[in-house]
Amino acid sequence: MNFLSTWIESAKQWQTLIASSIAIVAAGVAWYNTSRTLKANAELETKRRSQKHAALRAILPLSLSVISSYCSLTMRGLEELWGECVDGALPHNLNVEPTFPELPTETVKAFADFIEYSDALDTSLFRRMLARIQVSRARIAEVVRVIEQGDEEAMILEINIEEYILDAASIYAAAAAAFDYGREKTDTLPKELTWDQVRSSLRNMKVWEHDAQRLYATIERREADGASP
CATH class of the missing domain: 1.20.5 (Single alpha-helices involved in coiled-coils or other helix-helix interfaces)
Known part of the structure; x- marks a missing residue:
């Protein structure tokens, strides 16, 4: 048991x-x-x-070309207003109706997607470019509003328009700097722009030194001060 x-x-x-x-x-x-x-x-x-x-x-080369075209058309509209300035400002009785391109939203989204899916790539160039596009767009929208509404209390200074031209040139320069990566000639994107690239962008958009001496002087001054484009 x-x-x-x-x-x-x-x-x-x-x-x-x-x-x-x-x-x-x-x-x-x-x-x-x-x-x-x-x-x-x-x-x-x-x-x-x-x-x-x-x-x-x-598709990056195509996207970059769209941004370059957008900047060129923006530059044409700004140059038209620039030429209308009198005594350092845009007159209120302006007879010119500014024409600016629509923001290429699909292309902007493509850049946002590119940044999202770039796990091992420094995309600071594109991040700054997109930020500048938004700032530029807001500034130009305000110019258009003032002109279309005939807002006599608002003043658009010539130096403001020159600043907006530099915005367009810097965006154009950022796009131009990325073409080698888009064409697979290199596997990295530039991290910074140079003022020489901004000058080159102005010349590509036919804004010459002899026609825009103060604009180029502003670039030289900022370059000497160590400021980035």
């Missing part, structure tokens, strides 16, 4: 041990499967992001 009781007790202990072992093995298998699934999902997500980045890079 004692033998039988001992055997039964031993069997129960073995049963508990076996059940515990099975539970441990099952937990290990579950952990392995979960880890493998998570790893596979992570690899798929990495591949998806890489492919998205590659697709956005493939």
Whole structure:
């Protein structure tokens, strides 16, 4: 009887041990499967992001061209107003109706997506470019509002228009600086712009030194002061 009781007790202990072992093995298998699934999902997500980045890079030259065109058309509108300035300001009885391009919102979104999917790339050039586009757009919208509403209490100074021209030139320069990356001639984007690039942008948009001496003098002064474009 004692033998039988001992055997039964031993069997129960073995049963508990076996059940515990099975539970441990099952937990290990579950952990392995979960880890493998998570790893596979992570690899798929990495591949998806890489492919998205590659697709956005493939259309980058087109996107940069759209921004360059936008800047050129903006420059034409600003130059027209610039030429109307009298005694350092735009007159209130202006007969010229300013024409400015629509913001290329789809292209702007493409740049935002590019920044989002650039995991291993310094995109500070594009971040600053997008920020400047928004500032430029807001400034020009205010100019248009003042002119269209005939707001005689608001004054648009010639130096303000020159500042807006520098905005357009800096945006143009940022786009131009990224073409080598878009064409896969390099795998990095420039981090900073130079004033020489801004000057080059002005010349590309046919704003010459002899016609815009004060504008170029402003660039030289800021360059000497160590300010960034």
